[in-house]
Each structure stands twice: as structure tokens, then as C-alpha cells.
Amino acid sequence: MTMSSELFSDLSAPPPLLTGDDVARVVDRVAHQLIERAASSAPDGAADGGLADLVLVGIPTRGAPLARRLAARIEAFTGTAVDVGTVDITLYRDDLRTRGVRALEETRLPAAGIDGRLVVLIDDVLFSGRSVRAALDALRDLGRPRAVQLAVLVDRGHRELPIRADYVGKNVPTSRAQQVRVKLAEVDGVDEVRVLNGGDR
Amino acid sequence: MRKHLLEAGDLDRADATLVLDTAAQIEAALAGREVKKLPTLRGRTVVNLFFEDSTRTRISFELAAKRLSADVINFSAKGSSVSKGESLKDTALTLEAMGSDAIVVRHPASGAPHRLAQWVKGSVVNAGDGTHEHPTQALLDAYTIRQRLGRLDGVRVVLVGDVLHSRVARSNVWLLHTLGAEVTVVAPPTLLPVGVGSWPVTVGYDLDAALPKADVVMMLRVQAERMNASFFPSAREYSRRYGLDARRMAALPDDAIVMHPGPMNRGMEIAAEVADSVRSTIVDQVGNGVTVRMAVLYLLLGGSPS
Incomplete structure (x- = not known):
């Protein structure tokens, strides 16, 4: 039974929106954009094209490995290591009462902190914007960055708050009933992005 | 997690590990911060109901609740209507009528928190009952x-x-x-x-x-x-x-x-x-007490899927 239903869903499911190769290309492109923007927005006389000023902060779960990948690609392209951190937003969510408590994930900032630096928040999917708002609230308690930007792998629309991404891997028009399912090798064993119709799992 | 924390037996291995892991993440999240406060329990009210003397437990629970932005009411039996003869039940129902979401109770009688948990709708946390549990x-x-x-x-x-x-x-x-x-x-x-x-x-x-x-x-x-x-x-x-x-x-x-x-x-x-x-x-135990109690309050009060 299980075998045949899996086979059936494989046949009927549309191909992934992004395959593993696509995800790698998108990460490379966003890494290049981060290098460019860091250089153009760097304070005068900054060393390393402004990269020393940059901190990539991932929002768990999947933003955290994305931030590490972006940092690794930036280092591969420029030879400069970039600071990486993660900020867990669970304790800052505005929907705890209705969605219930969940296990916390790691919050770790680089030793140099975020004060006066350019923080780029990294997340997998930008949807309502509420996660980003919670992350901004968390950052406010952690320090005072010079500026905060946002990079996401997929922007699927349907914002409920005045928030937009500075770097977008892929814009995907979706309906509210659909789900965007991002899988990353570090968490799920495989890289791919799929759009599922309501009810699909 | 269950709704109340009345005795160590309420926690199976997964629950107990969840509390310890949550505390570790909270400690990491607050380490080195200037603002040691999280907005998680904003608008919730925690009552510390202490019928027995305590320094570290009461202050520790108070600090834990405040660091999660809950409102805290400290009640000690001395100087309250308990000295006029009000019972535990009436005291608890009075506090609940005023809108408490959780009651942290210390009582000289073993089992008092269990009785309390049957009377009130909110969560009850045992902060020490007689010679029973803490x-x-x-x-x-x-x-x-x-x-x-x-x-x-x-x-x-x-x-x-x-x-x-x-x-x-x-x-x-x-x-x-x-x-x-x-x-x-x-x-x-x-x-x-x-x-x-x-x-x-x-x-x-x-x-x-x-x-x-x-x-x-x-x-x-x-x-x-x-x-x-x-x-x-x-x-x-x-x-x-x-x-x-x-x-x-x-x-x-x-x-x-x-x-x-x-x-x-x-x-x-x-x-x-x-x-x-x-x-x-x-000294570590005292410091860790605040973090662990934050984890307990978060897990009991954070919310449940509706």
C-alpha cells in the first residue's frame, strides 16, 4: 500500500521548483550580490570590501544552514571569512498562544557582536513577514546594528506586514492555500524547493 | 508537557530533557546581553503563592517570570487574609478570579499543590510542598x-x-x-x-x-x-x-x-x-535556577495549539 501510494504521488507531483543544482546557483548568486552590496555600503576606508563589517544571521531552522552556505561561498569567491550567527525567534513570536510552545533552537552571535555592523538576516521562505518581524525584535535586544537587511531563498508573497527582502533567490507567485516546502541537505538530507497544493504533504 | 508541574514523576525522560535543553538555549540566547528580557509571556500573570519562608526559590521564580515579561504577584501568607482564616481554596480562587494564568505554590503541607491543581484552571507549579517534592x-x-x-x-x-x-x-x-x-x-x-x-x-x-x-x-x-x-x-x-x-x-x-x-x-x-x-x-545552582524556571514557565504557559 505504502509503496504504491508513494509511486502514485511521485508520478502526479509536479517537478521541484528548484532542484539541488538550482539551489546551489541561487546561493552563489546571492553571495555575489552580498559581496557587491557590502562593498558599496561599506564605511569609507573599510578593509576587505566591507566584508569585515558584514554578519550573516540565520533564522532557524533552515535559515541557519543557508547563512553558513552563503558565508562559505563568499569566502570561496573573495578569500575573506564572514561572521555567521543564528537567532532563534521562538520566544519572540506573536502566535505562541495559538500555535503552542515548541522546542527552542540555538541563538549564537559572533564574538565581535552586531553593534555598528551590517546584519543580513537569512531565511528560507518569506511569507507573512511575521518571522522577520520577530527576528527584528530579537536583534533589537541583542545589539544595535548599523543596518539590517534581509535575504531569502524564496519569496512567495502574501505579506501581512510592511517588510520586503533585499536579496531574493526566487520569486514564486503562490496562492495562500499552497505550501512552499524547502528542503536543505543539512536538515532534510536533500536540497530542493517544492510548491505543494493545499492538502498535499 | 503537562499543564502542571507538581512532582518530578510528572516528567518522563523526553519532557525532562526538553526542559533542560530549553533552559540551555535560553541561557545561550541571554548570554552577554545587556537586555536580559524576552517578550514571550507578555500579558500573562504569574502568582507566587508562598505559605512558607523562602529566599532563593521565590526570588528565582519572580526573576524568571519577569525575564519572560510576565506580570508577577507575590503573595505571602503573612500579612494576607490567610491570617484571618481564609482557606487555601478560597485564596486560590480569589487569585484566579483576578486573572492569574499560573500559580507557583509553596506550602508546608505535602500535597497542597495537587489539591490546588484540581481547583484552578491555570497551571500550578510546585515550589516545595512539605516533605514531599520540589x-x-x-x-x-x-x-x-x-x-x-x-x-x-x-x-x-x-x-x-x-x-x-x-x-x-x-x-x-x-x-x-x-x-x-x-x-x-x-x-x-x-x-x-x-x-x-x-x-x-x-x-x-x-x-x-x-x-x-x-x-x-x-x-x-x-x-x-x-x-x-x-x-x-x-x-x-x-x-x-x-x-x-x-x-x-x-x-x-x-x-x-x-x-x-x-x-x-x-x-x-x-x-x-x-x-x-x-x-x-x-552559586551556579542559584544562577541556573532562574534559567531552568524560565524554561518551565515557558513550556507550561507559552501556549497550546488550539
């Missing part, structure tokens, strides 16, 4: 052991002293057993409860024999206020046979730690030089 103390002790030794599974813990009157000992025995530690209790026979044979522990009467095999020594306070009979001939004799002094501490393995839930009777169950030594985790 589950958050056991959680912070387990957290401290894991922090210092890196593990709980297979850790050999020796609990020494007034086990009969100690709610800390009861909670620790059950929680540490759940988490895989091997617990030994060492006490004069007069200070062991009747049912100790049914506990998941090894019982001993000789402290010197137990120390060389211990990873953790947990000294219990001699509870003079609960001793309505003579349980040992003199304080001096107790201290000589069951007190932890520098000579006994030297018999411990190199990385073993010394714990005490406080308040200490220095010179009675623990010598001052031991309490202030590098092996002692007594």
Missing part, C-alpha cells in the same frame, strides 16, 4: 550536573543527610533516576523514610565508603525546623559522621562536584571551606 530544584540540579559533567546518564550521585524531611531529595531521586543517573542515599537510619526500600536508589550509612565512587555529592540541609524528635545525638556527632569537610572532599574523584540546594548550615552538613571550594556548584 521539582524545579531537581531540574536545576540536573541542569547543573549536565553543565559541569556534560552528561547525566550513568552519573553516580550520592545524596547525603536528612532524606526523611527533604523534598529536594525526593524530587532529585525520581528525576535523576528518570534521566539515567545512579543514585545512592547516605544518611543516619533515623533520617531515612520508611519507604526508602521502594525507591530506585542504593542505601548506605557510611559516607566515607560512598565518596570515592561519587561523581556528584549532594549535601542536604539538616532541617531543624521539621525535627520534632531527636534524630541524632548531637550536632557535633552528626557533623563528624555525615558532614562534608575538606578531608572527606579529598577522597572524591578528581572531577567530582559538590552540590547543596541551600540554605546551608555551614559547619553542620558542609564545612565552609568545602562550600567555597572550586568543586562547589552552589
Whole structure:
């Protein structure tokens, strides 16, 4: 039974929106954009094209490995290591009462902190914007960055708050009933992005 | 997680580990911050209902709730309508009518938090009931052991002293057993409860024999206020046979730690030089208490899927 239903869903499911190769290309492109923007927005006389000023902060779960990948690609392209951190937003969510408590994930900032630096928040999917708002609230308690930007792998629309991404891997028009399912090798064993119709799992 | 935390037995291994992991993440999230406050429980009200004296537990719960942005009401029986004869039930219903979401209760009668949990709609956290249990103390002790030794599974813990009157000992025995530690209790026979044979522990009467095999020594306070009979001939004799002094501490393995839930009777169950030594985790325990209680309040009050 299980075998045949899996086979059936494989046949009927549309191909992934992004395959593993696509995800790698998108990460490379966003890494290049981060290098460019860091250089153009760097304070005068900054060393390393402004990269020393940059901190990539991932929002768990999947933003955290994305931030590490972006940092690794930036280092591969420029030879400069970039600071990486993660900020867990669970304790800052505005929907705890209705969605219930969940296990916390790691919050770790680089030793140099975020004060006066350019923080780029990294997340997998930008949807309502509420996660980003919670992350901004968390950052406010952690320090005072010079500026905060946002990079996401997929922007699927349907914002409920005045928030937009500075770097977008892929814009995907979706309906509210659909789900965007991002899988990353570090968490799920495989890289791919799929759009599922309501009810699909 | 369940709705209440009344005794260590309410927590299975997964729940207890979730509390410890949550506390560790909260500690990491707050480390090195200027603003040690999280907005998580904004708009919730936590009542500290204390019918018995307490310094660290009450302040610790108050701080934990405030760091999660909950509103805190401190109630102590002295100076309240309890002295006019108001019952526990009426007191609790009054507090709930004013909108409390959780009641943290300490009471001299064993089982009072269980009764309370049947009367109120909110969560009840046992902050020590008589000689029964003190589950958050056991959680912070387990957290401290894991922090210092890196593990709980297979850790050999020796609990020494007034086990009969100690709610800390009861909670620790059950929680540490759940988490895989091997617990030994060492006490004069007069200070062991009747049912100790049914506990998941090894019982001993000789402290010197137990120390060389211990990873953790947990000294219990001699509870003079609960001793309505003579349980040992003199304080001096107790201290000589069951007190932890520098000579006994030297018999411990190199990385073993010394714990005490406080308040200490220095010179009675623990010598001052031991309490202030590098092996002692007594100050860490107090600091960890706030973090662990934040984790408990978050997990009980954070919300449930509707």
C-alpha cells in the first residue's frame, strides 16, 4: 500500500521548483550580490570590501544552514571569512498562544557582536513577514546594528506586514492555500524547493 | 508537557530533557546581553503563592517570570487574609478570579499543590510542598550536573543527610533516576523514610565508603525546623559522621562536584571551606535556577495549539 501510494504521488507531483543544482546557483548568486552590496555600503576606508563589517544571521531552522552556505561561498569567491550567527525567534513570536510552545533552537552571535555592523538576516521562505518581524525584535535586544537587511531563498508573497527582502533567490507567485516546502541537505538530507497544493504533504 | 508541574514523576525522560535543553538555549540566547528580557509571556500573570519562608526559590521564580515579561504577584501568607482564616481554596480562587494564568505554590503541607491543581484552571507549579517534592530544584540540579559533567546518564550521585524531611531529595531521586543517573542515599537510619526500600536508589550509612565512587555529592540541609524528635545525638556527632569537610572532599574523584540546594548550615552538613571550594556548584545552582524556571514557565504557559 505504502509503496504504491508513494509511486502514485511521485508520478502526479509536479517537478521541484528548484532542484539541488538550482539551489546551489541561487546561493552563489546571492553571495555575489552580498559581496557587491557590502562593498558599496561599506564605511569609507573599510578593509576587505566591507566584508569585515558584514554578519550573516540565520533564522532557524533552515535559515541557519543557508547563512553558513552563503558565508562559505563568499569566502570561496573573495578569500575573506564572514561572521555567521543564528537567532532563534521562538520566544519572540506573536502566535505562541495559538500555535503552542515548541522546542527552542540555538541563538549564537559572533564574538565581535552586531553593534555598528551590517546584519543580513537569512531565511528560507518569506511569507507573512511575521518571522522577520520577530527576528527584528530579537536583534533589537541583542545589539544595535548599523543596518539590517534581509535575504531569502524564496519569496512567495502574501505579506501581512510592511517588510520586503533585499536579496531574493526566487520569486514564486503562490496562492495562500499552497505550501512552499524547502528542503536543505543539512536538515532534510536533500536540497530542493517544492510548491505543494493545499492538502498535499 | 503537562499543564502542571507538581512532582518530578510528572516528567518522563523526553519532557525532562526538553526542559533542560530549553533552559540551555535560553541561557545561550541571554548570554552577554545587556537586555536580559524576552517578550514571550507578555500579558500573562504569574502568582507566587508562598505559605512558607523562602529566599532563593521565590526570588528565582519572580526573576524568571519577569525575564519572560510576565506580570508577577507575590503573595505571602503573612500579612494576607490567610491570617484571618481564609482557606487555601478560597485564596486560590480569589487569585484566579483576578486573572492569574499560573500559580507557583509553596506550602508546608505535602500535597497542597495537587489539591490546588484540581481547583484552578491555570497551571500550578510546585515550589516545595512539605516533605514531599520540589521539582524545579531537581531540574536545576540536573541542569547543573549536565553543565559541569556534560552528561547525566550513568552519573553516580550520592545524596547525603536528612532524606526523611527533604523534598529536594525526593524530587532529585525520581528525576535523576528518570534521566539515567545512579543514585545512592547516605544518611543516619533515623533520617531515612520508611519507604526508602521502594525507591530506585542504593542505601548506605557510611559516607566515607560512598565518596570515592561519587561523581556528584549532594549535601542536604539538616532541617531543624521539621525535627520534632531527636534524630541524632548531637550536632557535633552528626557533623563528624555525615558532614562534608575538606578531608572527606579529598577522597572524591578528581572531577567530582559538590552540590547543596541551600540554605546551608555551614559547619553542620558542609564545612565552609568545602562550600567555597572550586568543586562547589552552589552559586551556579542559584544562577541556573532562574534559567531552568524560565524554561518551565515557558513550556507550561507559552501556549497550546488550539
